[in-house]
Amino acid sequence: MSSAASAPLPPLSPTMTGAHGATPHNSPDEAVVAPGDIAVGVVIGRASENFDFFVYGIASVLVFPQVFFPFVDRLHGILYAFAVFAVAFVVRPIGTLLGMSVQRHFGRSVKLTVSLFLLGISTCSMALLPGYGAVGVWSIALLTLCRIGQGLALGGSWDGLPSLLAINAPEHKRGWYAMLGQLGAPLGFVVACAVFLYLWTNLSSADFLTWGWRYPFYAAFAINVVALFARLRLVVTHEYERGLEHAELEPGNTGELLSTQGVNIVIGAFAALASYALFHLVTIFPLSWVVLFSQEEVAQFMTVELLGGVLGALAMPVSGWMADRIGRRRTLGTLAFAIAVFSVATPFLLDSGSVGRDAFILVGFVLLGLSYGQAAGTMTSNFLPHLRYTGAALTTDLAWLIGAAFAPFVALYLSARFGLVAVSLYLLSGAVCTLLALRTNRLLTSLKD
Numbered sequence: 001m002s003s004a005a006s007a008p009l010p011p012l013s014p015t016m017t018g019a020h021g022a023t024p025h026n027s028p029d030e031a032v033v034a035p036g037d038i039a040v041g042v043v044i045g046r047a048s049e050n051f052d053f054f055v056y057g058i059a060s061v062l063v064f065p066q067v068f069f070p071f072v073d074r075l076h077g078i079l080y081a082f083a084v085f086a087v088a089f090v091v092r093p094i095g096t097l098l099g100m101s102v103q104r105h106f107g108r109s110v111k112l113t114v115s116l117f118l119l120g121i122s123t124c125s126m127a128l129l130p131g132y133g134a135v136g137v138w139s140i141a142l143l144t145l146c147r148i149g150q151g152l153a154l155g156g157s158w159d160g161l162p163s164l165l166a167i168n169a170p171e172h173k174r175g176w177y178a179m180l181g182q183l184g185a186p187l188g189f190v191v192a193c194a195v196f197l198y199l200w201t202n203l204s205s206a207d208f209l210t211w212g213w214r215y216p217f218y219a220a221f222a223i224n225v226v227a228l229f230a231r232l233r234l235v236v237t238h239e240y241e242r243g244l245e246h247a248e249l250e251p252g253n254t255g256e257l258l259s260t261q262g263v264n265i266v267i268g269a270f271a272a273l274a275s276y277a278l279f280h281l282v283t284i285f286p287l288s289w290v291v292l293f294s295q296e297e298v299a300q301f302m303t304v305e306l307l308g309g310v311l312g313a314l315a316m317p318v319s320g321w322m323a324d325r326i327g328r329r330r331t332l333g334t335l336a337f338a339i340a341v342f343s344v345a346t347p348f349l350l351d352s353g354s355v356g357r358d359a360f361i362l363v364g365f366v367l368l369g370l371s372y373g374q375a376a377g378t379m380t381s382n383f384l385p386h387l388r389y390t391g392a393a394l395t396t397d398l399a400w401l402i403g404a405a406f407a408p409f410v411a412l413y414l415s416a417r418f419g420l421v422a423v424s425l426y427l428l429s430g431a432v433c434t435l436l437a438l439r440t441n442r443l444l445t446s447l448k449d
Helices: 035-062 074-106 108-126 137-156 161-167 171-180 184-202 205-210 212-235 238-246 254-271 273-281 285-293 298-326 328-350 353-372 385-405 407-418 421-448
Strands: none
Touching: 035 074, 035 108, 035 137, 035 171, 035 184, 035 212, 035 285, 074 108, 074 137, 074 285, 074 385, 074 407, 108 137, 108 212, 171 298, 171 328, 184 212, 184 298, 184 353, 205 212, 254 273, 254 385, 254 421, 273 285, 273 328, 273 353, 273 385, 273 407, 273 421, 285 298, 285 353, 285 407, 298 328, 298 353, 328 353, 328 421, 385 407, 407 421
16 A cells, blocks of 8 residues: 555545544644535435436336237236346346455546446336347346346445445444435435326327337436436545554455454344345336236326335435434434334235325335435444445345345236235335344344354
8 A cells, every 4th residue: 555545544524523523633634524525426326326226126117018028918028128137236246245345456536437338328228129029038137238238337336435435434423424425225216206107298109119118227327427427426536545454444355354254244234134124115117017907097006106215315314314323223213113113014005096105105205214214334344344236235235135126026027926915014024134244243243252
């Protein structure tokens, strides 16, 4: 490490406290970067990534069954689209490891540029794909290839900024700063839902299925370019590079991580399982249920989902307030219990007409905002400092894989075959896993002490 990199780290804010509560001092000529700048970069970056994924998720219900899977009925067409949806989460850890390798050889900015261009190109390419009627099974193969590109890109785009934000957060505001890193998810959903809602209500069915659905995928490229510059302006600056190096937020040895601290990856992923399971069960799955099994207008339901996304975003600052008063892990446990209670009511709400479904969406999004706001990085402190960067990335990948990747597919398949009570049990299992993981982590921590 260079002498500049090993020099004392300048504070991110004049009022930010150090690890032991002392306020670090900096000379007048030192550059001071506000933590709000990190937050802006993190929120924009996460919002763009989630926009890309939600555009695909919504299209899986409204478009892809007719365009790519017309050879089966609507139910199986959506299930096939959901299966392709899961592929991105399966390859995401591979993208993370490839991105770490690129970062070691060429630097963080090159990795981010390659990853976000791959994400934008993969999403934009979906807008250009011919349907099954034109090229047959090749259309499905190309759709899957684009989805793989999305997953690899999302894994490779890990930049360490949320961890830097958490490490430098004041002791009494760690929950608040952790929430900021998650805020991009509901924002990405709101934008994606609003774009599709506008197209759905203003185009004829024929125009929407022929060319209208392609516009959100085109827009993704422009959004990703904006996100790229928002993040690059942070990670290429001298102050942030020093901060990332000082906090040891650099790629670690994967073999050492898995052999010595693999259990922490598993515990961290399962600790967030309730939030990640709920994530797609209130965003993507209900839309498929309404399209297949209810008489409610799609536009009316998407309007409610849009409102739900706004409520979820507003609930996230509340999660930060809760976590800063009772602790992040206790907040996660409390909300996992609330999600368990909510899961019991799920079949009654979804099967009780538009009023019940609207209640499911609105209450579900509030719970999602409260729980997801603290779901990432709760167990990051378990990792050794030099393994924290890679450990946090792989923990996030595993949480998405086991919690959210197959949630729409499993929920729709089980509910179509066994009824909505299966969705209740599925969500309940996620809440139970979170509570067990938090309990296991507490026991392991006490044994170490």
